[in-house]
Amino acid sequence: MTGTMTQDGVATAGTTAAVLEIEGLCAGYGRIQVLDGVGMSVGAGEIVSLLGPNGAGKTTTLLACSGLVKISGGDIRLDGESLLRHSAHVIARKRLAHIPEDRSLFPSLTVDEHLRLCARPGGLDVLELFPELKKRRNKKAGVLSGGEQQMLALGRALVTNPQVLLVDEMSMGLAPVVVERLFAALRDIAVTDGLAVLMVEQHIHLALKYAQRGYVLSGGRVRTRGTAEELVDRWSEIEASYLGR
Ligand SMILES: Nc1ncnc2c1ncn2[C@@H]1O[C@H](COP(=O)(O)OP(=O)(O)OP(=O)(O)O)[C@@H](O)[C@H]1O
Numbered sequence: 001m002t003g004t005m006t007q008d009g010v011a012t013a014g015t016t017a018a019v020l021e022i023e024g025l026c027a028g029y030g031r032i033q034v035l036d037g038v039g040m041s042v043g044a045g046e047i048v049s050l051l052g053p054n055g056a057g058k059t060t061t062l063l064a065c066s067g068l069v070k071i072s073g074g075d076i077r078l079d080g081e082s083l084l085r086h087s088a089h090v091i092a093r094k095r096l097a098h099i100p101e102d103r104s105l106f107p108s109l110t111v112d113e114h115l116r117l118c119a120r121p122g123g124l125d126v127l128e129l130f131p132e133l134k135k136r137r138n139k140k141a142g143v144l145s146g147g148e149q150q151m152l153a154l155g156r157a158l159v160t161n162p163q164v165l166l167v168d169e170m171s172m173g174l175a176p177v178v179v180e181r182l183f184a185a186l187r188d189i190a191v192t193d194g195l196a197v198l199m200v201e202q203h204i205h206l207a208l209k210y211a212q213r214g215y216v217l218s219g220g221r222v223r224t225r226g227t228a229e230e231l232v233d234r235w236s237e238i239e240a241s242y243l244g245r
């Protein structure tokens with residue numbers, strides 16, 4: 001493997017340098033600091049899991065990347081360019097897609113309308129990728145099942161032709177079989193298109209099955225990191241020492 005050493009000292013899986021780099025990130029809400037020097041990186045074609053207990057700062061890390069929380073220190077770089085001087089609406093036009101926990105779909109817009117509104121040159125043909133969505137292309141998002149809605153949320157991100165995809169709790173409220181279908185699709189896209197994926201996930205074992213690497217966040221700091229295999233092997237130790245379970 002011709003991997004690359006990134007800022008936080010972790011070799012990326014592919015041959016390219018990290019596409020998303022977070023370094024010494026301090027961020028929070030108003031005067032409350034939540035993240036305290038968080039560092040991580042995601043390479044092209046790589047799926048990286050962000051794990052940790054409730055309130056660890058996982059969602060805050062993703063929000064910081066999208067310019068949606070106040071950053072008081074450190075840096076976030078997309079393809080080498082610092083995002084810190086940009087506001088959220090400028091970041092939204094860059095090749096960074098964010099699927100928030102609540103999916104943020106428009107219930108009265110159809111599948112087709114969602115995809116057409118967001119499509120950008122070079123974006124994936126999502127209806128070919130997900131035949132389930134093609135069959136429902138004229139249905140309103142509000143009448144789709146939870147799994148179909150998550151598929152649409154993923155599809156809407158993929159039509160924007162992102163370099164980096166941030167996913168917050170894809171599995172929320174979904175049956176494991178549906179989650180596996182979505183993760184498998186994501187893995188295929190990461191491999192074929194070189195998409196860099198940073199995913200927050202509560203289903204630790206599912207997350208580590210599809211991710212190459214992971215970071216465990218607790219109390220706003222990265223407590224441990226490693227390859228998926230390393231984290232699976234050490235999980236009971238990690239749970240006991242950082243997660244207090
Ligand atoms: N809008 C907000 N205003 C103030 N504090 C917030 C806000 N959102 C989150 N927090 C606080 O920031 C901390 C980290 O929250 P965050 O949502 O990032 O955690 P998380 O790791 O995503 O947790 P979960 O697994 O429950 O989703 C928590 O203590 C939370 O109470």
Ligand SMILES: [Mg+2]
Binds near residue numbers: 058059060
């Ligand atoms: Mg969260």
